[in-house]
Amino acid sequence: MAKLFEKVALIGIGLIGSSIAREIRDKGLSASVTISTRSRETLDRAQVLGLGDRYVLSAGEAVEDADLVIVSVPVGASGAVAQAIAPHLKAGAIVTDVGSTKGSVIAQMAPHMPQGVHFIPGHPIAGTEYSGPDAGFVGLFKSRWCILTPPAGTDETAKGQLRAFWEALGSDVEEMDPEHHDKVLAIVSHLPHIIAYNIVGTADDLETVTESEVIKYSASGFRDFTRLAASDPTMWRDVCLHNKDAILEMLSRFSEDLAYLQRAIRWGDGDKLFDLFTRTRAIRRSIIQAGQDTDMVDFGRHALDAKS
Amino acid sequence: MAKLFEKVALIGIGLIGSSIAREIRDKGLSASVTISTRSRETLDRAQVLGLGDRYVLSAGEAVEDADLVIVSVPVGASGAVAQAIAPHLKAGAIVTDVGSTKGSVIAQMAPHMPQGVHFIPGHPIAGTEYSGPDAGFVGLFKSRWCILTPPAGTDETAKGQLRAFWEALGSDVEEMDPEHHDKVLAIVSHLPHIIAYNIVGTADDLETVTESEVIKYSASGFRDFTRLAASDPTMWRDVCLHNKDAILEMLSRFSEDLAYLQRAIRWGDGDKLFDLFTRTRAIRRSIIQAGQDTDMVDFGRHALDAKS
Numbered sequence: 334m335a336k337l338f339e340k341v342a343l344i345g346i347g348l349i350g351s352s353i354a355r356e357i358r359d360k361g362l363s364a365s366v367t368i369s370t371r372s373r374e375t376l377d378r379a380q381v382l383g384l385g386d387r388y389v390l391s392a393g394e395a396v397e398d399a400d401l402v403i404v405s406v407p408v409g410a411s412g413a414v415a416q417a418i419a420p421h422l423k424a425g426a427i428v429t430d431v432g433s434t435k436g437s438v439i440a441q442m443a444p445h446m447p448q449g450v451h452f453i454p455g456h457p458i459a460g461t462e463y464s465g466p467d468a469g470f471v472g473l474f475k476s477r478w479c480i481l482t483p484p485a486g487t488d489e490t491a492k493g494q495l496r497a498f499w500e501a502l503g504s505d506v507e508e509m510d511p512e513h514h515d516k517v518l519a520i521v522s523h524l525p526h527i528i529a530y531n532i533v534g535t536a537d538d539l540e541t542v543t544e545s546e547v548i549k550y551s552a553s554g555f556r557d558f559t560r561l562a563a564s565d566p567t568m569w570r571d572v573c574l575h576n577k578d579a580i581l582e583m584l585s586r587f588s589e590d591l592a593y594l595q596r597a598i599r600w601g602d603g604d605k606l607f608d609l610f611t612r613t614r615a616i617r618r619s620i621i622q623a624g625q626d627t628d629m630v631d632f633g634r635h636a637l638d639a640k641s
Numbered sequence: 642m643a644k645l646f647e648k649v650a651l652i653g654i655g656l657i658g659s660s661i662a663r664e665i666r667d668k669g670l671s672a673s674v675t676i677s678t679r680s681r682e683t684l685d686r687a688q689v690l691g692l693g694d695r696y697v698l699s700a701g702e703a704v705e706d707a708d709l710v711i712v713s714v715p716v717g718a719s720g721a722v723a724q725a726i727a728p729h730l731k732a733g734a735i736v737t738d739v740g741s742t743k744g745s746v747i748a749q750m751a752p753h754m755p756q757g758v759h760f761i762p763g764h765p766i767a768g769t770e771y772s773g774p775d776a777g778f779v780g781l782f783k784s785r786w787c788i789l790t791p792p793a794g795t796d797e798t799a800k801g802q803l804r805a806f807w808e809a810l811g812s813d814v815e816e817m818d819p820e821h822h823d824k825v826l827a828i829v830s831h832l833p834h835i836i837a838y839n840i841v842g843t844a845d846d847l848e849t850v851t852e853s854e855v856i857k858y859s860a861s862g863f864r865d866f867t868r869l870a871a872s873d874p875t876m877w878r879d880v881c882l883h884n885k886d887a888i889l890e891m892l893s894r895f896s897e898d899l900a901y902l903q904r905a906i907r908w909g910d911g912d913k914l915f916d917l918f919t920r921t922r923a924i925r926r927s928i929i930q931a932g933q934d935t936d937m938v939d940f941g942r943h944a945l946d947a948k949s
Contacts, residue, residue, distance in 0.1 A: 477860055517855075521861050521862060525861075530921050541824050546825050552933050557833065562918075564918075566915050573905075590842055616867055617770070623857065626864045626942070631940075633940065634934070
């Protein structure tokens with residue numbers, strides 16, 4: 334594939350940052366890649382993995398001369414990173430991020446961005462339950478959506494370059510305003526993670542059912558939740574704190590609906606239960622048709638078992 | 642494998658019944674298999690699939706001369722089936738079921754069971770999001786648990802034969818009292834399904850986020866819930882109605898824990914969030930170590946994508 338940038342700087346090298354690094358290397362998208370992260374240990378690991386060309390602890394130093402800067406840190410750290418890199422950004426540079434919340438990231442980063450720098454927030458809708466530089470892989474962004482939330486008046490050329498970059502990684506790029514992004518993600522991502530963490534916590538706390546029983550019989554449904562509940566705690570703490578309003582709204586709706594369902598169970602109202610349980614099947618079919626999940630039984634676990 | 646029975650009767654031929662039929666055929670566990678189901682269409686389908694040796698609409702007719710009768714119907718239909726088969730059971734026959742609730746099934750079936758028949762309720766902890774006779778497959782029960790809840794004084798020989806049958810299907814057999822079974826399943830299976838149905842319903846009802854957005858961006862977490870929420874509505878309506886007390890208890894605990902989490906989000910208490918989000922990781926590790934789930938990224942979806 335054609336080279337898109339002379340120098341890319343990656344600030345943060347976890348699951349997302351290291352997947353981006355691997356994609357750039359795999360596809361030759363930049364002449365050079367500089368990697369920066371606060372932890373010496375993680376930086377050394379990135380170097381052992383050969384994820385870039387230069388490795389520096391200072392984010393400011395990393396972004397010097399960079400055409401594209403990608404900030405991939407827990408959203409709570411965005412403001413500090415913006416402040417650290419601002420004085421070192423070259424005129425014309427594109428600065429983007431991969432954070433799961435956009436309103437809060439913009440509020441933290443935009444005020445630090447110098448004139449002449451193109452700040453275009455972004456969010457690749459991709460991830461796994463694993464974290465850290467070893468967890469990244471080529472293909473993570475393939476056929477997944479990447480949402481950009483460019484402010485009004487964003488330079489079209491810069492936006493086109495960033496779009497081309499994500500498309501080179503196999504993503505479909507979509508634009509959205511940040512407020513709407515935060516509502517959409519609250520329901521499709523943040524609420525599911527919170528619910529998953531919560532149910533795993535509830536199960537862990539029971540006195541009458543032992544933890545070993547929960548583990549033994551988890552294939553009957555529970556295990557599906559444990560994948561999301563194994564996600565990176567720092568990332569998810571920050572998401573909860575930085576998309577508070579939208580998350581609280583979705584939690585209220587969820588709890589209201591659950592109370593309705595609970596009442597139907599208590600009073601033996603089978604028709605209400607049957608109606609809901611029928612309606613929800615259609616959404617899964619649509620997700621499979623849209624290519625956003627596999628139609629293989631059990632997410633394909635059986636197929637994998639059979640091969641092993 | 643050695644033949645274990647002369648004649649098995651399967652009452653109900655959905656996902657579980659038809660998987661059992663395929664296992665018997667595959668492993669030669671019975672000289673003959675008679676299949677019965679209330680729907681003519683389903684019975685014809687079972688015949689086209691060659692799942693048994695005889696196909697009859699009448700459950701009573703099906704169980705005549707059977708050594709082993711396996712009732713695989715929605716738990717709400719257990720009583721009617723017991724009543725229908727009772728006069729036709731031969732002395733010494735073993736009658737079992739595969740229902741997800743045990744207290745209610747025993748209350749419905751036990752009063753009808755004649756003297757000299759061995760009624761040993763059971764529950765294979767296995768299933769998928771698909772239903773009907775076409776959904777079954779050989780291997781569904783492999784390395785999964787099967788819980789038996791034999792009443793006090795159950796004939797040891799009969800119990801041993803039923804145990805040997807499930808072991809021939811690859812299951813690990815465990816005994817439990819019915820009340821405890823219903824509590825364990827309420828947390829590992831019933832609550833997860835109810836929560837999954839509920840969140841999919843909540844997402845479906847939003848005014849500010851469209852259904853097509855929910856579908857497009859579902860890979861960010863939501864899609865994991867849609868698999869459980871695509872399960873058989875009749876089965877799950879009956880489970881909710883027939884394990885009411887244990888389910889209501891688990892729902893109360895879940896909602897209480899969620900309120901605590903919601904409050905931490907509202908007041909910005911990051912430490913409480915971080916603590917829970919860290920604790921839940923350990924359970925997933927234990928489930929993987931126990932062989933109850935794959936450690937492959939995203940349940941192995943990526944690996945399957947890569948092969949396709």
